[in-house]
Every structure is written in structure tokens, then in C-alpha cells.
Amino acid sequence: MATDRPTAGTSRTGSLAGRLALSFVAVALAAIALLTGLTLLATRGSVTELVDRQQQATVERAASLAAAAYEQAGGWPGADLRSTVAVATAEGGTVTIRDVDGEPVQPRRMGEMRGMMERMHGSPHGGPSGTPLTAPIVADGEPVGTIEVVFATEGVPSIAGDVGEVLTRNVLTAAGVAGLLALVTGGLVATRLTRPLTRLTGTVEAVAAGDRTARSHATDAPGELGTLARAVDRMADTLERQDELRRALVADLAHELRTPLAIALGECDAIVDGLTAPDPDRLASIREEIVRLARLVEDLEALAAAESAGLQLETGPLDLSEVVDDLLALHGPRLQAAGLSLHADLQPAPVRGDELRLGQIVTNLLTNAAKFSPSGGRIDVRVVDDDPVRLEVTDDGPGIPDDELARVFERFWQGRAAADAGGSGIGLAVVAELTRAHGGDVEATNVAGRGARFTLRLPRRR
Numbered sequence: 001m002a003t004d005r006p007t008a009g010t011s012r013t014g015s016l017a018g019r020l021a022l023s024f025v026a027v028a029l030a031a032i033a034l035l036t037g038l039t040l041l042a043t044r045g046s047v048t049e050l051v052d053r054q055q056q057a058t059v060e061r062a063a064s065l066a067a068a069a070y071e072q073a074g075g076w077p078g079a080d081l082r083s084t085v086a087v088a089t090a091e092g093g094t095v096t097i098r099d100v101d102g103e104p105v106q107p108r109r110m111g112e113m114r115g116m117m118e119r120m121h122g123s124p125h126g127g128p129s130g131t132p133l134t135a136p137i138v139a140d141g142e143p144v145g146t147i148e149v150v151f152a153t154e155g156v157p158s159i160a161g162d163v164g165e166v167l168t169r170n171v172l173t174a175a176g177v178a179g180l181l182a183l184v185t186g187g188l189v190a191t192r193l194t195r196p197l198t199r200l201t202g203t204v205e206a207v208a209a210g211d212r213t214a215r216s217h218a219t220d221a222p223g224e225l226g227t228l229a230r231a232v233d234r235m236a237d238t239l240e241r242q243d244e245l246r247r248a249l250v251a252d253l254a255h256e257l258r259t260p261l262a263i264a265l266g267e268c269d270a271i272v273d274g275l276t277a278p279d280p281d282r283l284a285s286i287r288e289e290i291v292r293l294a295r296l297v298e299d300l301e302a303l304a305a306a307e308s309a310g311l312q313l314e315t316g317p318l319d320l321s322e323v324v325d326d327l328l329a330l331h332g333p334r335l336q337a338a339g340l341s342l343h344a345d346l347q348p349a350p351v352r353g354d355e356l357r358l359g360q361i362v363t364n365l366l367t368n369a370a371k372f373s374p375s376g377g378r379i380d381v382r383v384v385d386d387d388p389v390r391l392e393v394t395d396d397g398p399g400i401p402d403d404e405l406a407r408v409f410e411r412f413w414q415g416r417a418a419a420d421a422g423g424s425g426i427g428l429a430v431v432a433e434l435t436r437a438h439g440g441d442v443e444a445t446n447v448a449g450r451g452a453r454f455t456l457r458l459p460r461r462r
Contacts, residue, residue, distance in 0.1 A: 024186030029179055036175045039167075055133055055151055058091045063135040063147045066097055070139045076105045084147070093149040097137070100145055196221035200232055212240040257296070260289035299426040302360070303411060303433070313354040313437055317461060320391060321346035321383040323355060327362045328381065335366070339375035345382045349389040350461040357434045364427040365393040365454050372397030372451060388440065388457040397451035400444055408444045431456075 062084045069079040076099055088095040097105040137145040196218040206214035215236055218229035267286045270276040305312070328344055335342050351358075369379045377396030384390040400408060409432035431454075435442045440458040447453045 022186075024189060025179075025183050028182030028186065032175045032178050032182070036171050039171050055091065055093070055149070056135075058088060058093065059133045059135045059147065059149045062087045062095060062149060063137050066147055067137045067139045067144070070137065070144050076145070079106075081106065088149045091151065093151045096132075096148040096150075098146045098148070100143060102146075105145060193225070196225045196229055200229055203232055203236065207236050207239060212236065212243050253300075257293065260292045260296075264289040264293075299430075302430050303426050313357060315352050315354050315438075318351055318353055318355055318358070320349040320351050320353075320358070320389055320458065323358050324362055324381060324383055324391065327359055327366070331363065331366050335370055335379065338370060339377075340370060340373055341378045343378060343380045345380070347383055347385040349383050349385040351389050351438075351458045352461045353438050353458065357437070361431050361434050361456065362391070362393075364431050365391075365456075368427055368454070369393050369395035369397070369452075377451075385460075387460045389460050391456040391458075392453055394447055394453040395451040399446040399451045402446075405444055405446075409442070 065084040065087060066079070066081060069081055069084065070076060073079040076097075081095075081097065084097070085095050099105055132148040132150045134146055134148050136143050137147055196216070199216045199218045203214045203216040215233050216229045217233070218225070220226060221229050264286050267276075267282055267289075271278045271282060276282055325344070325346055328342060332342055366379070366381075373379060373395045374397070379396070380392070380394040382390070382392040382394075384392070409428050411426055411429040432442055435456055435458070438458055440456060442454060442456045445453050445455065
């Protein structure tokens with residue numbers, strides 16, 4: 001049954017980039033709305049508080065002018081209160097002055113002065129209707145009365161409203177600009193975050209479709225996206241390398257199998273067609289090719305076992321020097337028969353490993369050294385108790401060209417010096433796989449005045 005897959009026509013809001021952009025914008029707009037509301041509340045309260053302080057200051061100033069008029073006239077009957085009334089009226093207030101007994105001072109004259117001042121300043125208000133603000137009148141250090149100023153309720157909201165309207169307009173304008181910037185920024189950030197993901201998706205799909213050369217090239221992406229991009233590109237590199245190795249393995253196997261099969265088949269056809277007699281020489285030739293095929297199959301089995309050795313190792317505490325010593329005793333006569341001298345320097349070296357697999361490693365290294373050492377040559381084997389433990393096998397062969405050192409552990413690979421030495425090119429690949437399975441590593445180097453040296457390192461047992 002077919003499954004739905006996202007297509008190029010997916011809407012912007014349905015994509016990850018669209019959702020991220022909307023999320024960014026929603027968060028930004030919520031923050032802007034909250035900030036705008038708090039700002040408007042704070043400014044309105046501040047404006048009201050400012051007006052209250054201004055009105056109280058007006059009252060206190062009027063009280064000071066009334067006290068001066070009282071002192072100058074020596075009492076309320078002759079006091080000139082025009083300046084007091086003028087100050088309050090200019091701010092939209094109506095003044096009432098009371099003496100210490102609470103009786104209004106000069107009510108008739110105060111009314112005339114209020115009317116005159118309102119005509120002079122132009123009073124748009126309909127009379128006093130607000131809450132009176134009071135202040136004591138003190139003359140010569142003694143309280144002589146109280147001043148009350150009632151400010152028109154129409155004037156105060158008008159002033160606060162004008163200021164609040166300006167502030168509201170400015171705040172809302174700033175909020176609109178901030179919202180627009182949030183929309184643009186959210187889109188840009190979402191696009192930048194999702195662009196590497198889009199490239200990674202395309203790379204993974206291309207690799208899955210068989211294009212092993214596809215790479216995201218998004219390693220400059222920020223944070224975890226860059227890490228993911230590098231991991232995907234490394235995965236693609238590994239897959240490409242595995243494909244190359246697989247193709248090389250098939251080609252190498254075909255090459256290795258073709259020659260002995262062709263020789264054996266040719267000999268059998270000649271015998272069947274009656275062209276040659278099945279004499280012992282012919283049968284020996286056929287047997288030799290079959291043995292060669294059998295040896296190749298054994299090498300392949302050993303390589304397959306080495307590659308899965310991490311799952312099959314039967315590890316235990318061992319002394320590497322004892323394992324090597326037993327194998328030297330086993331292979332020594334064969335090496336001596338080939339005209340090679342064997343020299344061992346073995347230090348007790350505790351390791352944890354599979355005795356059978358470690359023996360296979362030593363056997364392959366000795367076989368490789370014997371293959372390249374000329375008659376009369378010398379093979380040195382050392383076990384060094386260090387951390388990590390070292391096993392060194394040095395031969396008297398021609399050495400390994402520098403450009404081939406990095407490839408000696410590749411399966412089926414044979415260098416120029418190995419062209420006439422025979423073998424399948426699998427032995428050292430087995431050594432490398434088994435060494436890695438034991439948590440160690442192996443390297444090949446050249447020794448001045450000698451041949452090649454293979455150094456195996458294994459973790460020392462604690």
C-alpha cells in the first residue's frame with residue numbers, strides 16, 4: 001500500500017520552517033503585547049501622578065502667596081489675594097481661603113477676583129467639581145488659615161488624556177515596528193535553521209537511492225545541526241568506502257579464482273578430449289590448483305571469522321609471552337628448514353584475550369616474515385611488558401615501500417615486493433581485524449639495515 005510522502009508543494013506553514021517562523025512570531029508578539037500593556041498602564045499612572053503632584057504644588061504655592069498677603073496687610077480684612085487666586089485659576093482651580101476658625105475669608109471679594117481671573121485666562125470649565133486639595137497658611141510661624149483649591153475634573157483628564165494619547169500612539173507604533181521585525185527575523189532564523197536540515201534530507205535520500213557521492217556540505221551549520229551534518233557526511237564517506245571495498249573484494253575474488261579454475265578446467269578438458277593422458281603429472285597439476293583454491297577458501301573463512309571476532313572471542317587472562325613461545329616452538333623447525341634463524345626476546349606480559357585468535361595473529365606474522373626473508377635471514381620476535389603490551393616481529397626482507405605502508409593490512413592487497421612471493425593477500429588483513437577485536441592496534445614500519453617490522457599493541461591486563 002502506498003504511503004503519503006511530503007512533496008515540494010507542501011505549504012510554507014506546513015513545513016518545519018513555517019512552523020518555527022510562526023512560533024517565533026507568536027512568542028515575539030506575545031512579549032510585545034505584554035510589554036505594550038504594561039508600558040501603557042505605567043505611563044497612564046505616571047501621568048496621573050504627575051498631574052497630582054503639579055496640582056499639590058500649585059496649592060502650596062497659593063498658600064505661600066496668601067501667607068505673604070496676610071503678613072503684609074496684618075490680617076485677612078485688608079489682604080490682597082489677587083496673586084493667590086491668579087495662581088490657582090491659571091491651573092484651572094477655584095480657591096477658597098478659610099481663617100483659623102474655618103470661616104471663609106473675603107467671600108465676596110474672592111468671588112469677584114475669581115470671575116475676573118477666569119475672564120482673563122478664559123475658563124472652559126464648568127465650575128469646581130473635583131476633590132479639594134488643601135494646604136495650611138502659615139504667617140510669622142503661626143497658622144492663620146487654610147487654603148482649599150478645587151480643580152475642575154474636566155481639565156485633569158484632558159491633560160492626562162492628551163499625554164496618554166501621545167504615549168499610546170508612540171508605544172503602539174513601536175509595537176507594530178517590533179512585530180514586523182519579529183516576523184522578518186523569525187522567517188530568516190527559521191530558514192537558516194532548516195536549510196541545513198533540508199540539505200541533510202536531500203543527502204540521505206540521495207545516498208539511499210544509491211548515490212554514494214552525495215554530501216550535505218552543511219558542516220558550517222550552527223551547533224548540533226553542524227555536528228549532525230558532519231556525522232551524515234562521515235556516514236556517506238564510510239558507505240562509499242564500503243562500496244569500493246565490496247566491489248574490490250568481488251573483483252579480487254574473481255581474479256584469484258579465475259586462474260586456478262582455468263588451469264584445472266583446461267587440464268580436465270584435455271584429459272576428457274583425449275588430448276593428454278591422465279598421468280600422475282597431470283593429476284598433480286590439477287591437485288595443486290585445487291589445493292590453491294582450498295587455501296583461498298580457508299583464507300576467506302579466516303577473514304570472515306576475524307571480522308566477526310568481536311562477537312566470538314573467548315577471552316581470558318593470558319601471558320602473551322607464553323602464547324608466542326608455544327608457537328615459536330611449533331613453527332621453529334619449519335623456519336629453520338627454510339634456512340631462517342629465529343631469535344626471541346620474550347618478557348612476561350599479562351593480557352586478556354582469546355588464545356586461539358592470538359595464536360592465529362602470531363602465526364600469520366611469522367608466515368609473512370618467512371615469506372619475505374631470504375635464505376640465511378633472521379627473524380626477531382620480541383614481547384615487551386609495557387602499557388600497552390607490544391609484540392614485534394622483524395624480518396630481513398626487502399622492506400615495504402613508503403607509499404605501500406598504509407595499505408599492507410587491506411584484504412587481497414599485495415605490494416610490488418609480494419608479486420613473486422605468492423599468497424592471497426588476506427593474512428595481514430586477518431591480523432588487523434583480530435587485533436582490533438582485542439582492543440589493540442597494529443602497524444608496519446621499516447627498520448634501517450633490516451626489513452619490515454610489524455608491531456602489535458594490546459591493552460595490558462590490570
